[in-house]
Amino acid sequence: MGDVLRVRGVRVVRAGRAILDGIDLHLAAGERLGLAGPNGSGKTTLLKVLALLLTPTEGEREVFGVPVSRTVPTELRRRMAVVFQDPPLLTGSVLANIYLPLRIRGLGRNKAREEAYAWLERFGLEVFAGRSARSLSGGERARLALARALALRPEVLFLDEPFAAVDVTSRAPLKATLREILRDQGTSLLLISHDYRDLEDLTERTVVLVRGRVLAAGPTATLRREHPLVRELFP
Numbered sequence: 001m002g003d004v005l006r007v008r009g010v011r012v013v014r015a016g017r018a019i020l021d022g023i024d025l026h027l028a029a030g031e032r033l034g035l036a037g038p039n040g041s042g043k044t045t046l047l048k049v050l051a052l053l054l055t056p057t058e059g060e061r062e063v064f065g066v067p068v069s070r071t072v073p074t075e076l077r078r079r080m081a082v083v084f085q086d087p088p089l090l091t092g093s094v095l096a097n098i099y100l101p102l103r104i105r106g107l108g109r110n111k112a113r114e115e116a117y118a119w120l121e122r123f124g125l126e127v128f129a130g131r132s133a134r135s136l137s138g139g140e141r142a143r144l145a146l147a148r149a150l151a152l153r154p155e156v157l158f159l160d161e162p163f164a165a166v167d168v169t170s171r172a173p174l175k176a177t178l179r180e181i182l183r184d185q186g187t188s189l190l191l192i193s194h195d196y197r198d199l200e201d202l203t204e205r206t207v208v209l210v211r212g213r214v215l216a217a218g219p220t221a222t223l224r225r226e227h228p229l230v231r232e233l234f235p
């Protein structure tokens, strides 16, 4: 299988400073990749470049085998989903947060409702279906954002610190659910996390950024053991 994402020589300059500098990276179909590094190392910026939300100052991007320039076709964006740490939710009900995006994608009323409920159940949110999404706790919001992103069946899922608001005991089952869905749907993942445990649980390969450059890359399971500088960052 080919790469779903490939970037070469990505450079992003802001306020006269290169916040990404010469990044080469690829993500294979169905691969789960971690992105780690200290605060300000450029992780979120790189995620935005890869998710076609930000045009780099320099560099080439290829998405699903298609070279991407400044204007990004909507069809390409629709094959991806992004969840940030504090995801914006719709003001309506919890159910509507999944139902409406499915309707917009063209599903009929009954089918959209049925699928939306199934996704809520999968993430343990069915009891909240009729409640206002704004009334959810931080951890519940995080689960809803994941359910909503996956309901759209993206080929690539980008997650930026998705478990930050999720308590430690809820994390393991949530990660297990996520792993199962990614496997079933054959979805590729790019995960940013400060918790190496999350990277070990969910990714096969990790890229470590420091000051906008790749410090190290390799199998998540062995990278820390084999790279003293990575071990320093993730003791």
Ligand SMILES: Nc1ncnc2c1ncn2[C@@H]1O[C@H](COP(=O)(O)OP(=O)(O)OP(=O)(O)O)[C@@H](O)[C@H]1O
Pocket: 014, 015, 019, 037, 038, 039, 040, 041, 042, 043, 044, 045, 046
């Ligand atoms: N629009 C901008 N203008 C100026 N500087 C920016 C801009 N966007 C990001 N930066 C800077 O670029 C650097 C990288 O930011 P980025 O958010 O990508 O880092 P990060 O690795 O995701 O950090 P964290 O772990 O803290 O979330 C930071 O120093 C940030 O302040």
